[in-house]
Amino acid sequence: MQFQQTIRKPVTCSGVGLHSGCRVSVTLMPAPLDTGIVFIRKDVSGSPKIQVSIENIRPSLLSTTVGIDGVQVQTIEHMLAAASGLGIDNLLVEIDAPELPALDGSAQSFVSLMLEAGIVSQDRRRSYLKVVRPIEVIEGNKRIAIRPASKSSVTYTIDYAHPLIGRQTYDYDWSRDAFVEDIAPARTFGFLQEVEALWEAGLGLGGSLQNTLILSEEGLLNEDGLRFADEFVRHKILDLIGDMMLLGVPVIGEIEAVRSGHALHARLVSRILESRDNWVLVPAQAPVSAGRLRELPPSLVASPQRD
Ligand SMILES: [Zn+2]
Structure with a gap:
């Protein structure tokens, strides 16, 4: 794009x-x-x-x-x-x-x-924020990092002591089609035993089986089941993609997240913006027609960095 x-x-x-x-x-x-x-x-x-x-x-x-x-x-x-x-x-x-x-x-x-x-x-x-040096945020056993790369990608790992989740890792190569098909349908999830605590905190009041995957100790309460076996980690990637919009411009880099969540996603965004020496703003490359492409020396024909 x-x-x-x-x-x-x-x-x-x-x-x-x-x-x-x-x-x-x-x-x-x-x-x-x-x-x-x-x-x-x-x-x-x-x-x-x-x-x-x-x-x-x-x-x-x-x-x-x-x-x-x-x-x-x-x-x-x-x-x-x-x-x-x-x-x-x-x-x-x-x-x-x-x-x-x-x-x-x-x-x-x-x-x-x-x-x-x-x-x-x-x-x-468009302008892109292209990461040129690694940036990392660690909090206990949670971690999120972004490293320089020619294309954007996310590798996310979650680890829950629940028989339906356990340890799940998903590699996402940033593209519109992959987002629409593999990430967008993944739903938010919560644990039944946490619901009461949530309500006491004034949260989750609109939550239901229509909009949340709810896990009991052994299984899933939603009768229709999961959309993907690893729907949970896909949803974490969905959340991260949304939270990265806090940067204000699309990012180019390779993100790795382990047991992360909204607070850590936001901390990564803050850390990126503070680490002014670790990134550059680059304009999207000029579109080149097929005819013109043939006239250019191969060194000038860069592939698009993100679609
Ligand atoms: Zn979410």
């Missing part, structure tokens, strides 16, 4: 927020060049705008939240993953509650909605 992209026309969906249990309606709208992703809380007086950026991240358990001046939007990661996976850079997101709808607990419905709106190229090249 060489040029910035947005959607062609507004599209709306509604549902229930996973943690707040609030009914919420969301309208995705086209946005001008260099907007990034901006939420508009139209249920709050003055309709405040909240830019998706690491400066606006707010402390939050089990989800990613952005806010400004006391106004927040929670559980943004699945919608952001859909935008990132489809290569959408600029989007206005009108919302009438403090949390995105859970829908089916994956990014699939947001992907369908964005494809229904249509995706259009805009009149300016």
Whole structure:
């Protein structure tokens, strides 16, 4: 993808927020060049705008939240993953509650909605943040790192003492098709014994078998079963792809995450932005027609770094 992209026309969906249990309606709208992703809380007086950026991240358990001046939007990661996976850079997101709808607990419905709106190229090249030296964040036995590479990829490992999960590792090569088919359908998950504690903390109030894989001690409560045997680790990659949107530009590098989660994903984004010597901003390469390609010496014909 060489040029910035947005959607062609507004599209709306509604549902229930996973943690707040609030009914919420969301309208995705086209946005001008260099907007990034901006939420508009139209249920709050003055309709405040909240830019998706690491400066606006707010402390939050089990989800990613952005806010400004006391106004927040929670559980943004699945919608952001859909935008990132489809290569959408600029989007206005009108919302009438403090949390995105859970829908089916994956990014699939947001992907369908964005494809229904249509995706259009805009009149300016994308910039990429290309990592040139490794950057790592470690917290106990959790770890996430990004290393220089010519293409973007993620290797994610999770390790849960549960018979259906155990240790799962998934290698994801960043591409639109791989995202839509292999990552977007993976649903969020939770453990039955944690549900009561969540409720006491005022979280998970909208959670149900319609939007969450719920694990009992031995198995899965969802009667239809899993979409993939390793749906759990795929969902962690989905979350990471969404959280990396906090950078503000797409990243080029090889990410390795072990037992990571939203807080560590956000710490990696912060660490990247602070480590100014460890990356460069590069413009997307100029498109080259087939005819012109034949005239160029092979050394000048670089392959696209990310689609
Ligand atoms: Zn998630």
